[in-house]
Amino acid sequence: MARMKRGRKTQAIREYLAAHPTDGPAAVVAGLKVQGITVKPGLVSAIKYGRPRGKRSRPSLRVAARRTTRNGSITVEQLLEVKKLADSIGGAEQVRSALDTLEQLR
Secondary structure, three states: OOOOOOOHHHHHHHHHHHOOOOOOHHHHHHHHHHHHOOHHHHHHHHHHOOOOOOOOOOOOOOHHOOOOOOOOOOOOOOOOOOOHHHHHOOOHHHHHHHHHHHHOOO
């Protein structure tokens, strides 16, 4: 059996959905199978319902710092934030000194 040209299955799904807009992914798969085109329901869902394209946004630093694990351990995001802090104030020794000073203020 010869391979279909790139994008042909997608185009067939779009044409089928234009003719049958209320059909779900399983019905589209069955309808295209009758036409001799084999597609997976996941592809049909992605085309029918779409998904946002473009750059994924990263959570803000506050959201990343707020994350905690169930057992109370430190997450990778938190370690990266601590590293940024240490770099911004001059290294690990400066962070230790700042923590000692903060402890004395309590």
